[in-house]
Amino acid sequence: MRILIVEDEMRLAENMARSFRESSGYAVDIANDGEDGLFMAQSNPYDAVLLDLMLPRMDGVAVLRAIRATHQHTPVLVLTARDEKESIVSLLNAGADDYLTKPFDLGELLARVKALIRRGKGQGSPVLKVGDLQINTVDRTVQRNRKPIVLTAMEYRVLEYLAHRPRAVVSKTELLEHLYDYNWEKFSNVIEVYISGLRRKLNKGASAQLIHTYRGQGYVLQQ
């Protein structure tokens, strides 16, 4: 998963980013003002956007409206220092999916963002199931036939992304865009390396293939 944090307090943004990277394995981009934030949100397919309201150059509400005006459905969680009812109502009406008031709890922020991403991809439960495969997105564990499977961080991220969209064809480009943040050089052949590693670990002691390759199009996770 890849998220965008639009927050002008550099220290706060870095702390949030570190948390997402460490505890969820998300790729995180940071924008320090509204204009950068809007540009980045519109030019990259983020799985969620965290938006501060008081921003230099362009305030958070304007960014939110601009994002929604281009028919982007990316879940947006607003970080606000105000907790008056009216401003929250108007935020939600402007297209925000959720909000947190500052100062907030990092654990709560992580949980809310995870839930937003899940719901944004049509998943209800934090435990994703594809056939006999179970992926717990809370503690990031994977089981097949109730036997735990140990994955590397990158392998897990690839699998989690695929499991959020079961039975859909996911291209290498899409995977790259959602697994790496801005600062990474993206090479599509690394995806092939992760996929083959995943296949090997998932198929151990199991009969059915779970990850299918559609040549020239991408991958599908299904039993």
Next chain:
Amino acid sequence: MVLSQALLALGLVFTGVFYTHRRLQASLDANLKARAMGIAALVRYPEDSKQGLIFESSLIPPKDLSSGDLFEITAEGPGLIAQSPGWPQNLDFSPSGKRIQNTKIRGIPYRVLRLTNVPILDREEGVSSLPSTLTVTYATPKVEMNLQVLRAGVYIALASLVFLGGTVVLALWGIRRGLLPLQHLASQAAQVSAQHWEFQPPAEAELVAELKPLTGAMQTMLHRLHQSFEQQRHFLGNAAHELKTPVAILKSTMQSLLQKPRTSPEYQAGLSQSLEDVERLEKLLQWMLRLARAEQWAYGTLERKLEPIDLTSTCEGAIEGIRGLASARRAEIQLNAEDGVVCRADPEDLELVWINLLENAVRYSPAGTRVSVNVGRTDHKARVIVEDQGPGIPADELPLVFERFHRGESSRNRETGGFGLGLAIAKALVEAYGGTITPESAVGKGTRMIVDLPLSSS
């Protein structure tokens, strides 16, 4: 009021009774005299001169006697001539006193008239052996008259009572009607609360001249209260709001530090970051308190005693105060001061103003730049100009620089370290001392902050 009404009515009853009594007594007395004369007329001379005076008792009007009248007729010489039946032997009548007296006969109050020298009507000339005048004493009971007086008293009292009741009802109605505007005013005033400050005196209260000073005073008082209340609320809201971001930063630093076991250098870095955050928070708090105080001064809700101070010395203090930052940014600060520019202010406040302006100038200018401070006079005002050679502020952003938590372009670099509060503080402080602060800027050339303060007269 009811009491005075009652007293009035009582007086009315007394006067009425007294007057009635007087009138009735006068009429009784006239009647008494007429009857006495009538009785005296019944005395006549005899045909035969040897006989004494004759009293024609059969001609007494029966009506008079049946009403309890008593009489006695005497004459000098023969003495008693006639006496009504039941005439008391010991009549309490002082001969030397008034002609008409009140007395009691067998326990009944009587009015008694004694007429002396009443001529005998059919007196004949030559019969000189008989007296020619009579003394008539006539008494009539006062019961009737007393009853009449009592009746009159009751009538007057009843009439007064009705009148009194009517007056009370009328007065109450009148008072209530008269006080109606005041009541409306009170109910309007009762609706004023911390949530609802609007107070529109009712139209009828506006029409009453006596209420005008009251409604005016209420409006002025409410306006002032509202202003001061709003100011407090505004500050409280702002303060709480402005504290949230630094607290959020601090909290996130600590939480992300605790997220998993870390190495000792990581903890150290995290702790020193937290300390920095706390120091920023501390500074913010101090500034906010100072701002609150300055705003209270500006609104006159806080009294202050101010000494005249030399502006140049406060500028020197401020330059000294940011020496650290200036040398880090290799900025040169130049002070050009006119002598004896004196204002009334708290020197610490003014120093904070200059520090904030200087910090802003130094931070947002390229390293190795020059910042100048000019102290002088203009139009009876003290003028301090802080000028930098920085990138300048675009015209559309210029009015925003004093807004709290506004940060310009270059402030995206958090190394600048402010919370966007410095210029807001400077402005509030300057305005608290009755001064103005005006920014002038040209993009690419630099920014001038012009502060005008009232000169101290001494």
